[in-house]
Amino acid sequence: MVIPVETATITVTVDGRPYTATVEARKTLADFLREECGLTGTHLGCEHGVCGACTVLLNDSAVRSCLTFAIQADGQEVMTVEGLAAPDGTLHPIQQAFWENHALQCAFCTSGFLMTTYAFLKENPNPSEEEIRETLTGNICRCTGYQNIVAAVADAAARLRGEKHTQPVGGV
Amino acid sequence: MSAPIATRPQFAGQRIKRLEDPRFLTGHGQYVADIQLSGTVHVAFVRSNYAHAHIKGINAEEARKDPRCFAVLTGAELAQAKVFLPGAQNAPLPALAIDEVCYVGQPICAVVATDRYAAEDLAETIEVNYDPLPAVVDTLAATQPNAPKANLAFPTPGNVFFHMEHATDGIDDLFADPQVVVVRQTFRTQRQTGMPMETRGIVASWEPGTASLTVYAATQMPHGLRDTLAAALHLSQSKVRVISPDVGGGFGMKAPVYPEDVVVSFLAQQLGRPVKWISDRREGILADTHARDGLHIAEAAFSKDGLFLGLRDHMISPAGAYPLGLSGAVAETVLATLVLPGPYKVQQYAWQIDGVLTNTTPTGTYRGVWGPAATWVQEGMIERAARQLGIDRVEIRLKNMVRKEEFPYHSVAGVVYDPGSYQESLQLAMEKIGYAGFEEERRQAAAQGRTLGLGIACFIEPTAMGVMGDEPLTVPNDVASIRIEPSGQVIAQVGISSHGQGHETTVAQLIADQLGVDVQNVTVLHGDTAAVPYGGGTGGSRSITIGGGAAILAAQELRQKVLQIAGHLLEAAPEDLEIADSTIQVKGVPGRTVTLAQVAQTAYMLPQKLPQGVEPGLEATKRYTPPPITFSNGCHAAVVEIDRATGAVKVLRYVVVEDCGKMVNPMIVEGQITGGVAQGVGSAFLEQLVYDENGQLMTTTWMDYLMPESTDAPKVDFGHIETPSQNPGGMKGMGESSLIASPTALVSAVEDALGVWVGALPLTPQRVLALAEGRQEDAGA
Numbered sequence: 001m002v003i004p005v006e007t008a009t010i011t012v013t014v015d016g017r018p019y020t021a022t023v024e025a026r027k028t029l030a031d032f033l034r035e036e037c038g039l040t041g042t043h044l045g046c047e048h049g050v051c052g053a054c055t056v057l058l059n060d061s062a063v064r065s066c067l068t069f070a071i072q073a074d075g076q077e078v079m080t081v082e083g084l085a086a087p088d089g090t091l092h093p094i095q096q097a098f099w100e101n102h103a104l105q106c107a108f109c110t111s112g113f114l115m116t117t118y119a120f121l122k123e124n125p126n127p128s129e130e131e132i133r134e135t136l137t138g139n140i141c142r143c144t145g146y147q148n149i150v151a152a153v154a155d156a157a158a159r160l161r162g163e164k165h166t167q168p169v170g171g172v
Numbered sequence: 173m174s175a176p177i178a179t180r181p182q183f184a185g186q187r188i189k190r191l192e193d194p195r196f197l198t199g200h201g202q203y204v205a206d207i208q209l210s211g212t213v214h215v216a217f218v219r220s221n222y223a224h225a226h227i228k229g230i231n232a233e234e235a236r237k238d239p240r241c242f243a244v245l246t247g248a249e250l251a252q253a254k255v256f257l258p259g260a261q262n263a264p265l266p267a268l269a270i271d272e273v274c275y276v277g278q279p280i281c282a283v284v285a286t287d288r289y290a291a292e293d294l295a296e297t298i299e300v301n302y303d304p305l306p307a308v309v310d311t312l313a314a315t316q317p318n319a320p321k322a323n324l325a326f327p328t329p330g331n332v333f334f335h336m337e338h339a340t341d342g343i344d345d346l347f348a349d350p351q352v353v354v355v356r357q358t359f360r361t362q363r364q365t366g367m368p369m370e371t372r373g374i375v376a377s378w379e380p381g382t383a384s385l386t387v388y389a390a391t392q393m394p395h396g397l398r399d400t401l402a403a404a405l406h407l408s409q410s411k412v413r414v415i416s417p418d419v420g421g422g423f424g425m426k427a428p429v430y431p432e433d434v435v436v437s438f439l440a441q442q443l444g445r446p447v448k449w450i451s452d453r454r455e456g457i458l459a460d461t462h463a464r465d466g467l468h469i470a471e472a473a474f475s476k477d478g479l480f481l482g483l484r485d486h487m488i489s490p491a492g493a494y495p496l497g498l499s500g501a502v503a504e505t506v507l508a509t510l511v512l513p514g515p516y517k518v519q520q521y522a523w524q525i526d527g528v529l530t531n532t533t534p535t536g537t538y539r540g541v542w543g544p545a546a547t548w549v550q551e552g553m554i555e556r557a558a559r560q561l562g563i564d565r566v567e568i569r570l571k572n573m574v575r576k577e578e579f580p581y582h583s584v585a586g587v588v589y590d591p592g593s594y595q596e597s598l599q600l601a602m603e604k605i606g607y608a609g610f611e612e613e614r615r616q617a618a619a620q621g622r623t624l625g626l627g628i629a630c631f632i633e634p635t636a637m638g639v640m641g642d643e644p645l646t647v648p649n650d651v652a653s654i655r656i657e658p659s660g661q662v663i664a665q666v667g668i669s670s671h672g673q674g675h676e677t678t679v680a681q682l683i684a685d686q687l688g689v690d691v692q693n694v695t696v697l698h699g700d701t702a703a704v705p706y707g708g709g710t711g712g713s714r715s716i717t718i719g720g721g722a723a724i725l726a727a728q729e730l731r732q733k734v735l736q737i738a739g740h741l742l743e744a745a746p747e748d749l750e751i752a753d754s755t756i757q758v759k760g761v762p763g764r765t766v767t768l769a770q771v772a773q774t775a776y777m778l779p780q781k782l783p784q785g786v787e788p789g790l791e792a793t794k795r796y797t798p799p800p801i802t803f804s805n806g807c808h809a810a811v812v813e814i815d816r817a818t819g820a821v822k823v824l825r826y827v828v829v830e831d832c833g834k835m836v837n838p839m840i841v842e843g844q845i846t847g848g849v850a851q852g853v854g855s856a857f858l859e860q861l862v863y864d865e866n867g868q869l870m871t872t873t874w875m876d877y878l879m880p881e882s883t884d885a886p887k888v889d890f891g892h893i894e895t896p897s898q899n900p901g902g903m904k905g906m907g908e909s910s911l912i913a914s915p916t917a918l919v920s921a922v923e924d925a926l927g928v929w930v931g932a933l934p935l936t937p938q939r940v941l942a943l944a945e946g947r948q949e950d951a952g953a
């Protein structure tokens with residue numbers, strides 16, 4: 001039995017640029033981003049909705065792109081980790097805070113944490129440590145033990161509130 | 173060492189931000205799943221549904237007819253091509269099962285299709301006809317005389333495939349002496365797996381023109397994988413190139429060579445096009461090496477005044493159905509024998525090992541390997557003796573520890589402990605955790621109905637293994653090849669292979685100090701067998717000590733040459749020169765300088781200006797072989813609170829004192845430790861791979877296998893002691909200590925809180941409740 005596969009032609013705006021492709025209805029948004037858009041910064045850690053590595057923003061809300069079908073994003077706006085830094089390459093304050101706080105080791109989880117943090121700090125610009133830890137339970141990191149990620153999120157929040165000067169990229 | 177450290181370290185010892193991070197932060201890391209070669213086809217595996225069965229037949233007709241199908245490969249076809257997975261001598265794991273499957277998840281057949289979705293569709297159409305056989309899952313049950321054989325191809329009495337034992341003279345007399353106090357405990361660790369966030373994966377590409385294979389793989393040991401694939405496919409090592417791109421964590425699980433590596437590489441060769449396999453999480457949990465799941469039946473003899481006189485341990489450890497690579501049954505036990513006495517001056521010592529085949533996934537190495545259980549045993553014995561003898565827990569440890577003036581110390585296990593800070597680390601940890609005031613704190617908490625406990629785990633970590641025997645089993649050294657380019661930029665090629673450890677930064681720090689350049693001017697290349705000299709990769713806490721040691725030696729050699737050439741150009745003696753900011757200057761004469769770029773250009777392009785006898789070029793390769801073992805040491809301490817209503821354990825304070833010699837980058841050292849402590853929380857309270865009695869693995873998602881989350885991990889408070897080693901730069905390894913000590917510290921805190929003994933992990937809330945209610949369910953397991 002050859003399994004019949006339904007397809008659809010969709011257009012998704014990713015990091016401000018429209019991508020049109022004909023995809024199988026079952027194709028996940030994660031695979032669409034990685035394979036059709038060539039944006040491999042979105043990673044897959046579990047493909048069953050637990051680890052948050054695949055987190056992207058769909059119309060400004062954090063979603064798990066492994067549990068979202070590409071066709072659900074048809075006509076919508078997606079933001080990925082590749083869309084965080086400024087067009088001139090200047091890191092986003094969240095990226096800068098993760099760097100300076102050593103919040104990444106193997107970095108496989110990092111994109112998901114950055115996107116979760118981006119959405120979280122929009123909602124809650126001044127979170128307590130407890131709120132940060134609570135929010136981050138949706139993302140798994142095997143390397144860091146979270147301590148530096150929690151510190152980075154607090155630091156990023158301070159930077160975004162304008163309380164801490166964001167240092168230029170490239171300094172030691 | 174050959175030359176003293178020539179410059180005052182400017183970078184080593186500093187919290188330098190990682191040079192590799194910008195690519196990761198912007199989503200531009202290149203992991204194996206991100207490698208997209210044109211014409212790639214994708215593999216899915218058909219895996220055994222049975223823990224033990226004969227394969228009567230495989231029907232892949234439907235898959236073969238499908239237009240999306242490129243190939244279906246079975247074990248019989250591989251055997252015909254004489255392709256096998258080299259390594260395990262006494263029970264080799266076939267790359268694809270031939271007529272017997274021995275664990276759930278064992279690969280039987282591979283199907284290649286246009287994309288991963290199609291490959292998985294087709295895998296589902298393949299019918300395997302099984303004839304079930306009796307399976308044995310529990311390790312102890314497997315050793316019973318009438319137990320079924322786990323692996324009919326390799327039947328052994330009691331399924332024991334590996335046995336070793338050793339005893340010092342006089343140990344029986346010691347334990348029979350009525351004057352000594354004997355404490356006993358069986359310690360059982362649960363089955364776990366390393367579980368890096370990135371699953372395994374491989375892309376293999378065959379180039380017909382050169383008859384050579386290029387493999388991208390998420391591996392910790394690129395040269396090891398290259399050698400094994402060359403042997404498996406009967407290719408010369410020069411025709412196989414392995415590239416380990418960015419790797420999303422390993423923790424020991426990505427050290428071995430797996431059946432899938434051989435199958436995918438063979439398929440690429442057969443099909444003449446790139447073939448890709450990215451494991452999904454479920455099949456990873458089924459087929460990645462499992463770990464731990466060991467049994468330590470231990471007893472210890474103490475004098476009445478608390479001297480740790482003797483230790484006996486019978487270790488029983490499962491290999492799964494086949495020993496794969498460095499089997500967990502061997503690695504967790506044989507290596508444990510070297511360190512079971514821990515930081516204590518034990519005099520009599522005996523051990524026995526039984527490695528057992530069961531119908532479970534093969535076991536292998538997971539961070540800490542033998543260490544977590546060995547630490548649990550030695551600390552568990554000390555704790556039991558302290559309570560039984562009425563001696564203070566810290567006092568009894570201090571009394572038995574190797575003291576500063578006793579190093580180098582020859583342990584009863586036959587290894588030499590290089591200088592460390594055993595007592596000092598314990599004392600500092602107790603100070604930081606508030607040991608002196610803890611009884612008062614506990615009383616006050618108890619008055620409010622709260623239950624607190626304090627846990628202690630002193631540890632030694634054997635790191636950076638050098639020459640351990642006469643078999644060529646591991647690479648006991650590593651290499652750095654450093655070039656200064658005509659621009660003055662430095663490129664280092666190293667045999668260690670980072671998968672999160674930050675070597676692109678730490679190795680650059682070491683080199684920058686020697687060469688007087690900015691750390692940003694040093695590029696560290698690793699993980700490509702075509703680009704770097706033969707190396708041992710990363711594992712066993714070897715990298716910064718051995719690979720970093722090689723980098724220091726090579727950079728020192730280059731520095732001498734730079735000074736020699738610069739001295740010639742400046743008409744000064746090399747001893748009168750100094751290097752800073754990529755400029756060589758006559759000491760105290762600011763005007764008399766030459767840049768590193770000028771020296772390099774002279775070395776490559778103006779050989780006539782070189783001093784006599786100096787070879788053109790500015791490059792050096794050095795290999796460093798460390799002593800057999802370099803020991804790190806330290807102490808973890810935890811204060812926990814037990815919720816007597818729910819059985820939940822909350823970590824209130826957590827202290828780590830680490831002595832890993834000279835730290836190259838304390839920020840990275842601390843990051844390694846916080847990560848390992850979180851994994852220790854997983855080991856102590858959360859993680860467990862559970863089989864049912866038929867050998868079905870019940871925990872194949874992260875809904876069932878509980879990974880430590882941000883609310884589980886404690887905030888770690890650090891103390892650092894630096895006792896330099898004899899290695900260049902004074903470093904010791906430290907990648908595993910955090911997971912070696914943390915499960916014991918946490919368990920010890922629960923024991924202290926509830927006044928019980930724990931003999932099995934993990935301490936789930938149900939078990940904590942049972943213990944809290946006085947149901948002593950498992951003392952002795």
Ligand code: FES
Nearest residue numbers: 045047049052066
């Ligand atoms: S990959 Fe989507 S949640 Fe894990």
Ligand code: FES
Nearest residue numbers: 105107141142143
């Ligand atoms: S940095 Fe490796 S999983 Fe988070």
